[in-house]
Amino acid sequence: MRMPEPDRETLANRQTIAAELRRIVPGDGVIVDEDALRPFETDGLTAYRTLPLIVVLPETVEQVAAVLKYCHQNSVKVVPRGAGTSLSGGALPLADGVLLSLTKFKQILELDYENRCARVQPGVTNLAISQAVDADGYYYAPDPSSQIACTIGGNVAENAGGVHCLKYGLTTNNLLGLELVTIEGEIIRIGGKHLDSGGYDLLGLLTGSEGMLGVVTEVTVRLLPKPECARALLVGFNSSEAGGDCVAAIIAAGIIPGGMEMMDHPAINAAEDFVNAGYPRDAQALLIIELDGPEAEVDYLIEEVSRIARENGASSIRISESEQERLTFWAGRKAAFPAVGRISPDYYCMDGTIPRAKLPLVLSRMREMSDKYGLRVANVFHAGDGNLHPLIMYDANVPGELDRAEDFGNDILKLCVEVGGVLTGEHGVGVEKRDLMGEMFTDEDMAQQQRVKCAFDPKALLNPGKVFPTLHRCAELGRMHIRQGQIPFPDIPRF
Amino acid sequence: MSDAQIFRPESAEQLLETMSWLVSEKMPVNLQGRGSKRLIGNPDRSATTLDLSAFTGISLYEPEELVMSAGAATPMAEINKALDQAHQMLAYDPPNFASLLGLADKESGSLGGMIATNLAGPRRIKAGSARDHFLGFQAVSGRGEAFKSGGRVVKNVTGYDLSKLMAGSWGTLGAMHQVTVKTLPRPEKSRTVLVQGVDADEARTIMSAALNSPNEVSAACWLPKSLAERSDVDIFRHLNNSCVALRVEGPGPSVQYRCKILRDRFKSEGKIEELHTSNSARFWREIRDVSPFAAKIDDRVIWKISVAPTAGPAILSQLSNLKNAEGFLDWAGGLVWLAVDAPKMGAESLVRDAVNRHGGHATLIRGPEKLRREISIFHPQPTPLAALSRRLKDNFDPFGLLNPNRMYPGT
Structure with missing residues (x-):
């Protein structure tokens, strides 16, 4: 992953910029000291690290406006940041950019x-x-x-x-x-x-x-x-196909559950090792289906979903009988990421969306890739909307494993696009998936998106180097290639 | 080239060629799908029409995947028929303004037109509007370039969400020819609880209490006596009263249970009635299509006013002194449908002032041609926002060829 070359002039002007920003945000709201900058060097995509030029923590909207105005006038790049939990490197700092942290806006x-x-x-x-x-x-x-x-x-x-x-x-x-x-x-x-x-x-x-x-x-x-009540079912299957069929059947029956999550065999066992939620260890796929709403509706739908699950070959069905039990069902799923973190030194969380019916195909292709790259993978899946989170396990201390994990991840995302899905369902493109954008979009598609950016940020100062694989100047994007010529398709019906 | 002409491309390639040629000639065009919204907006249109009506047909419909793709000009009637067969719906209650606008063709709208105008009916408060169910599209920009955005899956954050921008852009940013939307199961049962004899302020409290309860009320409206009487649903003929209507949908036992809670909760506020399946559906169709102001019984100017739900009754009362003013509330008070006799500029400045006091926007949906030429149809934007919108428009359509002046002067 290459970021744009830092601007030497901006790097050289660091102290001047800091002094100007201090005039806008007094006190300790401007950070230049390297040790103090360190906590900001990465976001949730920890494989990438860059020390920001300066961190600024404004407290008022007027200060934000003044900081941005100053940066715009002086052509200094700005990376906005909240808590820095992005899993796609969306808040990754730039060496020649001001990191604008909004953490003081807490009210x-x-x-x-x-x-x-x-x-x-x-x-x-x-x-x-x-x-x-x-x-x-x-x-x-x-x-x-x-x-x-x-x-x-x-x-x-x-x-x-x-x-x-x-x-x-x-x-x-x-x-x-x-x-x-x-x-x-x-x-x-x-x-x-x-x-x-x-x-x-x-x-x-x-x-x-x-x-x-x-x-x-x-x-x-x-x-x-808040809904009057919520209850959950824990349903095991002997194959991911059967689990997928059950999800399709529930929706086909006109039921939209409040939540419908699937885990595969490795994810089930990692979670069970970690939190003992009582998951069926031998199941190949596990569904957590939550129904929420008025009590009369939830009771009715629990029965309906149980019936559908049985008809689709469920190997085990448990229904939460108390709020405590419902939370236990969820505990394993919610701990799935750290659970995988326990059985592998590092893991890489992916985020593609696929048409739900393609799940068995995608899982079987993923197993082939897992063999090819020699890396294990566990899957959690927002089953209702087709959003897949494969967790690729690797060890960053083994030379070459991070690269293999990234290649594996890229292959998964390309597969998502190939089967009619998309590169990211909820984590964003950031820097992580930036260079894969061409898998989904033509140059013209991306140029039109970048023109949208030009309407807001003609100097491309806000978070540059993210989302788009190639940076184009707005003047270049605005250029038109007009073909003078004959009236097209003389045979197009005209009235 | 001043003669009126119509281009009717029949394929994506022809559309692209046509647009490239229009760009090279700098010839503005009026985009038209099925023409069901042609009476909304400034009547001065380009002499040249880009007729998109050839882009029809459902190319993909997978009910269990909750997704449908279709040509942008596919008639809503065809879309609805396919959805009906699979017991599904477009959850935002797409309205049909044929009667409101006095069109001869009662089923004339297209799916693309519904999206381009971002309309929604009573279920808006629970399910969102057209933009919330719009997953992706293919289009040609005013630069004469093909572009697409989105996809066929519900969860997608790959690149900017241009679908949102295209929805509600009234054809001023691009000519969409293929669209993909999210479909949802149709609720098994629908019932409506009526609370009678309440004024708009009392209605505000009732609607708010109903929506803030866990009873999943999917629509809430208030009608004054004079407009309740215009309903074709039998019960309203004998009602002789204003009323609040609260819709509850879902599996049978749940609907009964929730209706009972609502009846008990509001019986001290007014006399209670309940509409069952077909009457309930019929009533909400009338609200959705603004039937109380249908053109055959009413020739007043119609404003659609979107404000915070609590502001609805205040807007109604502030505008009640206008000549022959009459209005009803949908979206739990957040949508005011106002009819007014206003030969002079459609009472525009008074409507706008009232809305600006509360925050929101007002759109002229029906009015005589002369009026639509004279006033701003859409709510004027503050300068910085207008400038931003203008720059966006320029980046999709630098010569201003697509539906010029349809939304705002200059766009």
């Missing part, structure tokens, strides 16, 4: 239950929103597995998902408004407490734009009343 500004929304600052963690409204009977639906640590600002940048998205949607489906600061330092409000935007859907465009279009300084999220 919940307003809880408006009558309009079912909350206005929060971007540094508030995902879980903190749900916790703040829990006692009043509400929650914020998207729940990425890093929800204890990840911030809502980062969730917006990556369009974060979680186990409940099949029924409740991703971040993009649960936002009402944003406050955005542009690279030019302009503060813009998009949306509010009402639905839909009057003009172009900038709210939708900004969600998942990986910090490349602007810096979010306030988020208005939808709140939902």
Whole structure:
């Protein structure tokens, strides 16, 4: 993975830039000392590390605007960062870039239950929103597995998902408004407490734009009343095919569970070793199906899903009889990543989405790849929406294993695209999948996306080197190749 | 070339060729799928029409994968028929404005048109709008270049989400010819609890309490007496009252259970009635299609106003002094449908002022040609936002060839 060559002039001006930033953010909000910069050198994709030029931690929107304006005027690159939990290197610093950390934006500004929304600052963690409204009977639906640590600002940048998205949607489906600061330092409000935007859907465009279009300084999220109850089923199968068939049959029966997760044999056993959740060790596939809603509905659907599971050859079925038992069912799944971390020195978490019916094919091809690369793989799968998280196990201390793990990962993602899926379901492209974008998009597709960036950031200062394999100047992207000529297709029907 | 002409490409290649030629001639075009929304917006259109009606047909529908791909101009009637057969739906309640706009063809809309205008019916509050169910597309930009975005899977964050940008762009950014959408199972049962004799403010409290309860209310609206009477559902003829309607959907036992909770909860607020399956469906179709203001019974100007749910009744009351003003609330108060007799500029400035006080936007959905020429159809944006939108437009359509002035002057 190559990042753009750092700009020598910017590197040379480091002290001047720091001094200017200190005038905007006084006190200890500007970090230049190498030891203090060290904690910021990586995000959740820890294989990549770069010390940022400077870290700045503003406390007000006006400071954010002034920092961005200064950087824009002086052509200094900026990498926005929340908690730094990105698994795709979206918040990887640049040696010649200011790292703009939003961690001091921690306030919940307003809880408006009558309009079912909350206005929060971007540094508030995902879980903190749900916790703040829990006692009043509400929650914020998207729940990425890093929800204890990840911030809502980062969730917006990556369009974060979680186990409940099949029924409740991703971040993009649960936002009402944003406050955005542009690279030019302009503060813009998009949306509010009402639905839909009057003009172009900038709210939708900004969600998942990986910090490349602007810096979010306030988020208005939808709140939902907590479901009356939730119960889960733990269903084992002798093959991943049978598990996949069961998922298809549940949806075909018109049931959209609150969560529907699948684990393969290696993942089941790693989790069971770790947390003793009572998972069937001999199963080849395990489904956790959660049904939530009014009690009468959940009881009815539990029966329906049990029946469907039996009809699809389930080898074991357990139904949670208490809240404690439901949480135990989930404990193994939620601990799947650290569980794999226990049986392997390192692991690499992938994130592709496939049409669900292709699961058996993809799993069997993955086993072949596992043999080819000599690396083990365990799979957890958001089964309802086809989002696959293969965990490739390797040892970074063995020369060449990291490279093999990355090649293995790339082959998996190419396979996802080959079967009609996509490179990333919820982790983002970042630097990790940047060079694979050509597997999904033509040069023209990517040029049109980059033109969108030009509308926001014509000098390409916001998070450059992420998402797009090639950096083009906006002037170049704006050039038109116009073919003068005859009226096309003389035989096109004209009236 | 001033003569009106229509181009009707029949393949993606022909569309690309046509657009390249239009670009080389710098010839603006009016994009048209099935023409069901042609009466919305500024009536001054380009003399040249790019007719996309050849892009029809469902190319992929896998109900158990919750996905459908179709030509952008595939009639909604065809889409709905396929969905019906698989007991599925587009969850956002796609409205049909044929009666509201007074069109002869009652089933005229297309899937692409629904997306390009990003409309949604009563289920918007629970399920989102067209943009929330729009997974991917293929299009040709105003640069004369083919581009695509998204895919056929629900969970996808690969690159910018251009689908969101295309949804609701009214054909000003590109000509979509193929679209992929998310489908969902149709609820097994639907019932509606009516609470009668409540004014808009009382309705606000009831709708809020209902939506904030765990009963998964999938639609909530309020009708004044005069508009409730316009319903074709029998019960409303004898109602002689204003009412709040709360829809509950799902498996049979669950629907019964939740309706009972809602009836008990609100029986002290007003007289309760309950609509069952077909009456419930019929009633919400009327709300979805804004039937109380259908053109054959009503010729007033129609505004669609989106605000925070708590602001809906206030907007209604602030605008109630306008000549012959009458309105109802959908989206639990967040959507105001306002009809008003307004020969002078459609009461635009008063409507806009009222909305700006609360935050939101107002769109003129129906009005005489002259009015649609004179006023801004969409809600004017603050300067920085307008400038950003303008720059986006320029990056998709640098010569302003696609549906000029359809949304905002200059876009």
